[in-house]
Amino acid sequence: MSAKRSLGQVLARQWIAFALVLATCFAAMGLVLLYILEDGFIDDRLAGVAAGIVRLDAARLPERFEAFSPQQAPAGLARDMRGSRPGSIREFRLDDGRYVHVLAGRSPAGDDYFLVYDVSDQLRVNQALAAAWPWLLAMAAALVLISWLLSRALVVRIARRARGLIAQIGASTDPDALKAFAAREEIAEFSQMARWAADSWSARLQALALERETLGFLGHELRTPLQSARTSLALLQDDPGNQGAWTRLQRAQDRLLRASQSVLWLASDAEPPADARCGVRKVLDGLVEEFAPLAQGRGQTLELACAGDLHWALPGEVAETVVANGLLNAIQHGGAGRISLQANPTGLVIENPRPAEASTSGFGLGLSLSARLLARFGWTLERTEPDGRVRLHVQSPPIGRGPECATAG
Known part of the structure; x- marks a missing residue:
C-alpha cells in the first residue's frame, strides 16, 4: 500500500500542475498569435505586390516573387489553386519543397494570374522556436520552482486549518x-x-x-x-396446593414473557407486520384480572370501558406489554382511588389519581421504552396531568400514516 500524502503535499502538487497547465495554455495562445501575425505580414506584402501588376507580361516583381497565368502554372501549383477566386490567398508546400503563399489575382487588363511568394526562409517563428527550445526548458523548470514556492506560501494556511480540524475532533470532550x-x-x-x-x-x-x-x-x-x-x-414445595403461590408464579411467568417479547421487538430491525391485529377486550380483561389484587392492596379500583368487538392494528404482545406497563405506572406511582381504562378504535386512555409526589419515571419498561416500542408501529404515547389526575394516552397513527385501528365486522 502506498504511503499516505499530507494535505499540503496534495495541494502543492495540484497547484504546480495548475500553474504548468496555465502557462502552457498562455504559451500556446501566444504562439498561435505569432503565427497569425506572421501570416498577416506575409499576406500584406503579397497583396501590395499584386496591386502593382497592371499587365502580367510587363510586371516587374521583387525577389522571391513569381507570377504565372493559370495555363502556364506548374502542375502542382495549378492543382492546389484550382477553384480559387480572384483575391484569395492560399499557403502550401510545392512539389519542389518550397513553402509558398499564393494569391489568385486579376489584372486591370482582365488577365488572371497566380502570384507566388516563396517564404521558405521567412518563417521567423519556426526559426525562433528551433533556436530557443533550451531557453524554454529552462523557463519551464523555473516556473515549476516558482510554483512550488508559491504553493508553500499559499497552501500552508489551508494545511494548518486542516490539522487544526483534526486536532479539534480528536481533543473534543463532547x-x-x-x-x-x-x-x-x-x-x-x-x-x-x-x-x-x-x-x-x-x-x-x-x-x-x-x-x-x-x-x-x-x-x-x-x-x-x-x-x-x-x-x-419455595412455597409450593411446602404446600403444592397453595393457590396464592400458583397465582404469583403465573403472574411472574406472564411478566417474564412480556419482557422477552418487548426486548425482541426493540432489538429487531425487521419491518413490523402490516396486517397485525389483536382483540383489545381479551388483552385488557386479562391484565385487569392480573393486576386487580395489586391495585386493591393499594386502595385502588380498576374500571374498564371497552367494546367486545374492538381490535387494534398491533401485535397482541406489544399491546399487552404497553398496557401492562401503563397499568403498573398507575398502580405503583399513582394515588388511591379509581383507575380507569377507556379503549376506543384510536387507542387507549389510562387515568389515575395523582399522588402527593408525582413522578414521570415509569415502572418496568418505562414511558420512554413504551414510546419506542409503539413508535415501531407508528403509534404514540403521551403523558399529561389534567385536574389532579395523571393521563396516559396511547394513540394510533393518523389514517394514511401507519396501521389503523379498526373494529371487527
Whole structure:
C-alpha cells in the first residue's frame, strides 16, 4: 500500500500542475498569435505586390516573387489553386519543397494570374522556436520552482486549518464542543465536516443511551418476577396446593414473557407486520384480572370501558406489554382511588389519581421504552396531568400514516 500524502503535499502538487497547465495554455495562445501575425505580414506584402501588376507580361516583381497565368502554372501549383477566386490567398508546400503563399489575382487588363511568394526562409517563428527550445526548458523548470514556492506560501494556511480540524475532533470532550467549533469555522467544508463528526458522535451516544436503557429495563423487569418465581416455588414445595403461590408464579411467568417479547421487538430491525391485529377486550380483561389484587392492596379500583368487538392494528404482545406497563405506572406511582381504562378504535386512555409526589419515571419498561416500542408501529404515547389526575394516552397513527385501528365486522 502506498504511503499516505499530507494535505499540503496534495495541494502543492495540484497547484504546480495548475500553474504548468496555465502557462502552457498562455504559451500556446501566444504562439498561435505569432503565427497569425506572421501570416498577416506575409499576406500584406503579397497583396501590395499584386496591386502593382497592371499587365502580367510587363510586371516587374521583387525577389522571391513569381507570377504565372493559370495555363502556364506548374502542375502542382495549378492543382492546389484550382477553384480559387480572384483575391484569395492560399499557403502550401510545392512539389519542389518550397513553402509558398499564393494569391489568385486579376489584372486591370482582365488577365488572371497566380502570384507566388516563396517564404521558405521567412518563417521567423519556426526559426525562433528551433533556436530557443533550451531557453524554454529552462523557463519551464523555473516556473515549476516558482510554483512550488508559491504553493508553500499559499497552501500552508489551508494545511494548518486542516490539522487544526483534526486536532479539534480528536481533543473534543463532547459533541456540543465540536458543534461550537463547527459554528466558528470559517471554511464551509471544514465546518460541515466537523458538524458531521459531531452528529455522528451524538447519534452514537444516543444509541448507547438507548442500549443502556434497554439493559436497565432487563435488569429491573427480570429481577422482580424471578424473585417472585423463586418465592412461589419455595412455597409450593411446602404446600403444592397453595393457590396464592400458583397465582404469583403465573403472574411472574406472564411478566417474564412480556419482557422477552418487548426486548425482541426493540432489538429487531425487521419491518413490523402490516396486517397485525389483536382483540383489545381479551388483552385488557386479562391484565385487569392480573393486576386487580395489586391495585386493591393499594386502595385502588380498576374500571374498564371497552367494546367486545374492538381490535387494534398491533401485535397482541406489544399491546399487552404497553398496557401492562401503563397499568403498573398507575398502580405503583399513582394515588388511591379509581383507575380507569377507556379503549376506543384510536387507542387507549389510562387515568389515575395523582399522588402527593408525582413522578414521570415509569415502572418496568418505562414511558420512554413504551414510546419506542409503539413508535415501531407508528403509534404514540403521551403523558399529561389534567385536574389532579395523571393521563396516559396511547394513540394510533393518523389514517394514511401507519396501521389503523379498526373494529371487527
